[in-house]
Amino acid sequence: TQLLEQSPQFLSIQEGENLTVYCNSSSVFSSLQWYRQEPGEGPVLLVTVVTGGEVKKLKRLTFQFGDARKDSSLHITAAQPGDTGLYLCAGPHFNDYKLSFGAGTTVTVRA
């Protein structure tokens, strides 16, 4: 059982459409991170959210951390083929530093 549940598992959309990926848990996290991974490579950090209710924007990507620090979302506006990849959320548990990852969301943006 994954401590961090990501949904959906797969997402295929047309270029220009918007998409949202969710990361949920019943546990509190001191911070959550979002990564993007290309096939055969290690995950690359996109953003870290630390404060409950925090919203961070990275160009067309918007990240939100839930008020209770148990969930997060990643929203991509006007998706482009270059956004294609595996998106992972990750975070340390609040009371210890064991890192957990979601299973990932595979995003495919069709031209």
Next chain:
Amino acid sequence: EAQVTQNPRYLITVTGKKLTVTCSQNMNHEYMSWYRQDPGLGLRQIYYSMNVEVTDKGDVPEGYKVSRKEKRNFPLILESPSPNQTSLYFCASWSGMTGNTIYFGEGSWLTVV
């Protein structure tokens, strides 16, 4: 440059032949961890270490061993590899402070035949 270095990057081995995947970080991080990544399962933690001589099991520790004799190194040992350990392995390091970046190695592709 902040770096996590894994070796080897690619390895094909036979069942039962002991192997070690090395991991080294140059950031003086206290926290290090090993993950395996399999299709549809995401990254699953094998072992983690919060400091020298302090290690603990992750979610899938069976068949693996680790050691943390020095802060910078965290090798993953497969004493008797089996085909179900064929996977992509990642080492990661982190300062342990809230909000700090987790740094990943480039990954090690391991095939056990």
